[in-house]
Amino acid sequence: SQTIHQWPATLVQPVGSPLSLECTVEGTSNPNLYWYRQAAGRGLQLLFYSVGIGQISSEVPQNLSASRPQDRQFILSSKKLLLSDSGFYLCAWGTGGNQPQHFGDGTRLSIL
Amino acid sequence: ILNVEQSPQSLHVQEGDSTNFTCSFPSSNFYALHWYRWETAKSPEALFVMTLNGDEKKKGRISATLNTKEGYSYLYIKGSQPEDSATYLCAFIGDSGYALNFGKGTSLLVTP
Numbered sequence: 001s002q003t004i005h006q007w008p009a010t011l012v013q014p015v016g017s018p019l020s021l022e023c024t025v026e027g028t029s030n031p032n033l034y035w036y037r038q039a040a041g042r043g044l045q046l047l048f049y050s051v052g053i054g055q056i057s058s059e060v061p062q063n064l065s066a067s068r069p070q071d072r073q074f075i076l077s078s079k080k081l082l083l084s085d086s087g088f089y090l091c092a093w094g095t096g097g098n099q100p101q102h103f104g105d106g107t108r109l110s111i112l
Numbered sequence: 113i114l115n116v117e118q119s120p121q122s123l124h125v126q127e128g129d130s131t132n133f134t135c136s137f138p139s140s141n142f143y144a145l146h147w148y149r150w151e152t153a154k155s156p157e158a159l160f161v162m163t164l165n166g167d168e169k170k171k172g173r174i175s176a177t178l179n180t181k182e183g184y185s186y187l188y189i190k191g192s193q194p195e196d197s198a199t200y201l202c203a204f205i206g207d208s209g210y211a212l213n214f215g216k217g218t219s220l221l222v223t224p
Contacts, residue, residue: 032210043216044156044201051210059211090155097144097205100158101212 002027006091006104014112019064019078021107023091026072031093033074034101035066039087050074086111116204118215125192125222132188133218135202139183143205146212147176147187151198159187159200192222 006023013019025031035047046059048066056066063082067075074091088108094101117136125131137145144163148156160169165180173190189196199219203212 034212036214044203044214046211046213049210057211097209097212098161098163100146100148100161102158103155105155 002093002102004091004093004102004104006107008107009105010108010110012110012112013081015083016080019076019081019085019109021076021089021091021109023074023076023104024072025074025093028072028093028095030071031095033068034092034094035074035076036090036092037087038090039084044090048076081111083111085109116202116213116215118200118202118218120218121216122219123221125220127193127222127224129192129222130188130190131192131220132186133200133220135185135187135204135215137183137185137202137204137213138206139181141207142180142183143207143209145178145180145185146203146205147185148201148203149198150201150217156201189220192220194222194224196220197222 003026032051034049036044037047038044049057050068053068053071064078088106090106091104092101119134144161146161147159149159150156160176162178167178169176175188178185197220199217201214201217203214205212
């Protein structure tokens with residue numbers, strides 16, 4: 001069966017520090033991969049998605065970037081975190097828009 | 113960013129009550145409409161993926177309908193139970209075929 005792993009579960013970082021969140025999927029090949037964020041008081045917002053190795057689509061211009069170095073690995077990064085980067089980050093995988101997405105357990109990111 | 117609206121924002125019902133929520137989305141360039149249930153301290157779980165105008169889907173006491181021409185979907189819960197307490201999210205996919213645009217959700221609380 002397919003599983004998705006996302007870590008860390010919680011993270012507290014100072015403003016201006018770098019960020020790296022990792023997500024890996026097991027049990028499937030060539031999944032579509034997604035990063036979402038839920039900021040305080042707001043809905044889930046799609047940040048990036050990838051349909052293959054090295055292919056990244058950005059939905060919202062921001063302080064973050066994503067990379068997909070391997071088929072089942074998706075990384076969310078920042079060189080310098082801003083206060084506005086605080087939120088709950090979710091990774092997800094799917095096989096197409098007409099199929100459900102499957103979410104990781106999320107990372108709660110607090111910026112001090 | 114596509115506008116997906118959900119109503120009501122929150123709902124408090126008694127055990128045994130039936131309830132319904134609304135999701136409205138752009139009526140052009142429709143690809144799919146997803147419904148997810150998001151319980152506290154868990155990750156979002158897919159309920160339905162709907163692609164055809166007039167679709168009706170059912171899972172146990174939960175059902176959903178879709179009207180792509182007027183841009184709305186209804187989610188119904190029959191005989192609500194305390195374990196139905198969660199946030200219910202809808203998400204629209206347009207002509208990208210991949211990018212989920214989420215509404216802010218309807219938070220349901222069912223009390224015994």
